[in-house]
Every structure is written in structure tokens, then in C-alpha cells.
Amino acid sequence: MSYGSKPILQGIDLDVYEGQIIGYIGPNGAGKSTTVKIMLGLIEGYQGEVHIFGRDIADGDMEYKRRIGYVPEVAELYDSLTAQEYLSFVGELYGLTQRKADHKARRLMAKFGLEEVYFDRISSFSKGMRQKVLLISSLLHNPDILFLDEPLSGLDANSVMIVKEILSALAAEGKTIFYSSHIMDVVEKISSRILLLNGGQIVADGSFEELREQSHERSLEQIFNDLTGFHEYKDVAASFVSIVQEV
Numbered sequence: 001m002s003y004g005s006k007p008i009l010q011g012i013d014l015d016v017y018e019g020q021i022i023g024y025i026g027p028n029g030a031g032k033s034t035t036v037k038i039m040l041g042l043i044e045g046y047q048g049e050v051h052i053f054g055r056d057i058a059d060g061d062m063e064y065k066r067r068i069g070y071v072p073e074v075a076e077l078y079d080s081l082t083a084q085e086y087l088s089f090v091g092e093l094y095g096l097t098q099r100k101a102d103h104k105a106r107r108l109m110a111k112f113g114l115e116e117v118y119f120d121r122i123s124s125f126s127k128g129m130r131q132k133v134l135l136i137s138s139l140l141h142n143p144d145i146l147f148l149d150e151p152l153s154g155l156d157a158n159s160v161m162i163v164k165e166i167l168s169a170l171a172a173e174g175k176t177i178f179y180s181s182h183i184m185d186v187v188e189k190i191s192s193r194i195l196l197l198n199g200g201q202i203v204a205d206g207s208f209e210e211l212r213e214q215s216h217e218r219s220l221e222q223i224f225n226d227l228t229g230f231h232e233y234k235d236v237a238a239s240f241v242s243i244v245q246e247v
């Protein structure tokens with residue numbers, strides 16, 4: 001995949017299975033979102049083939065999208081809508097009846113402690129409340145594959161625990177979860193498989209234990225630093241601060 005003449009992804013060849021939580025990590029600009037957008041059918045013009053549920057996504061049949069849920073890193077929520085209106089609307093887009101979507105959304109909101117704001121406009125919601133609405137909207141139609149981009153963004157510690165537990169339970173039910181994040185200790189804990197993208201290529205692929213054995217580092221953060229060749233963080237920070245101090 002290239003943007004103009006700039007190559008972004010090169011020679012990515014992966015098989016992903018049911019029930020896997022894939023921690024998809026890599027430096028800023030490595031191409032994680034680009035990969036996800038290709039799989040969501042949002043970007044065309046890539047070379048190669050992407051098969052989802054056994055079918056080439058380029059064959060024109062969009063049915064596969066009904067079985068996918070997506071939490072983007074930055075989302076346009078319709079601020080002028082109430083949570084009820086927004087979630088019913090999204091549910092209907094995914095093929096649920098308005099009544100079914102509303103009934104499900106209301107109970108899911110209640111599980112996140114948001115039953116009292118269900119009829120409030122999203123414009124009045126805090127960052128974490130919006131994130132919970134996004135998570136619910138990605139799950140209303142009970143998708144088989146979930147693409148999550150920084151899904152814990154803005155969530156408090158209790159909500160983080162609930163969402164991590166929900167993801168484990170969904171994976172145990174056979175759902176496949178693509179989890180893209182820069183929070184290494186969470187990726188380390190929840191992923192059954194970790195993919196590290198660097199320079200447009202997958203440079204590590206395995207469970208945390210496998211990556212740890214291969215690299216002899218103790219944490220995923222250290223493995224990340226090691227494999228992306230970044231050891232000079234102290235020098236970078238010191239020179240950054242010295243520029244800040246110039247007046």
C-alpha cells in the first residue's frame with residue numbers, strides 16, 4: 001500500500017483466527033490505521049488480497065461489514081443527537097430494528113452507569129462517556145470481528161477493568177479482536193498474539209511470552225524499544241528540554 005509515491009505497507013502476509021485478541025502495535029505513522037482501514041473497505045488501491053470470513057473483500061459484496069465492529073481513534077459522534085438517537089441510528093445501519101437497537105443500547109448504557117444520560121445530547125458528554133457510547137455502538141450488532149483503535153482512551157480505571165473483561169469474554173466466545181494501542185502494558189496483558197509493525201513490515205508476531213523469549217527483554221515496552229531501534233529517548237528528551245529553555 002502506498003500513498004502517492006510513499007510506500008506505507010510492504011509484504012504484509014497474515015492469517016488471523018477466531019478467538020484471537022491481536023495486539024497491533026507500532027510507532028506513530030507505521031501504518032496501523034491504514035491496515036485497519038483497508039480491512040474495513042475504507043481504502044482502495046492497495047496491492048494484494050484481503051480475505052475476511054473466507055471472501056476477498058474486493059469482490060463487491062459488502063455483507064461482511066455487517067459482521068464487523070469498529071471503534072476509531074477519533075470519531076465524529078453526532079453531537080446534536082441524544083445517545084438514544086445515535087445508538088438506535090447506528091443499530092439500524094447494522095440491520096437491527098429501531099426497537100431492538102434501542103432496547104439493547106439502553107441496557108448496555110446502564111451497564112456502563114450511563115442510564116440517566118441515555119436521553120441527553122452527546123454534546124454534553126465527557127470524553128470517557130463518549131468513548132463508552134462508541135464502544136457500545138461497535139458492539140450493538142454482535143459483530144464477529146472487532147477493530148479497536150485506542151479503545152480505552154479517556155476511560156477511568158474501573159471502566160478499563162470492565163472493558164478488558166468484556167474483550168476477554170468476547171474472545172472466549174470466538175470473536176476476533178484487532179486491538180491497536182500505544183499503551184503497552186495493556187496490550188501485553190490482553191493480547192493472545194502481538195503484531196509489531198515497523199517500516200511497513202511485521203517485525204514481530206507471537207504471544208507476549210514468545211516475543212519475550214526471542215528478545216530477552218522483560219516488558220512489551222522494552223521489546224518495542226528494542227525492535228524499533230529506539231534507545232536514545234533520554235538524549236531526545238534532554239535536547240527537547242534544552243530547546244524549550246531557549247528564550
Ligand SMILES: Nc1ncnc2c1ncn2[C@@H]1O[C@H](COP(=O)(O)OP(=O)(O)OP(=O)(O)O)[C@@H](O)[C@H]1O
Pocket residue numbers: 003008026027028029030031032033034035
Ligand atoms: N490520507 C492519507 N494521505 C497521505 N498519507 C497518509 C494518509 N493517511 C495516512 N498517511 C500516511 O501513512 C502513514 C501511516 O499512517 P497511519 O495513520 O496508518 O499510521 P499509524 O500506525 O496508525 O499511526 P499512529 O500510531 O500515529 O496512529 C503515515 O506516514 C501517514 O502520514
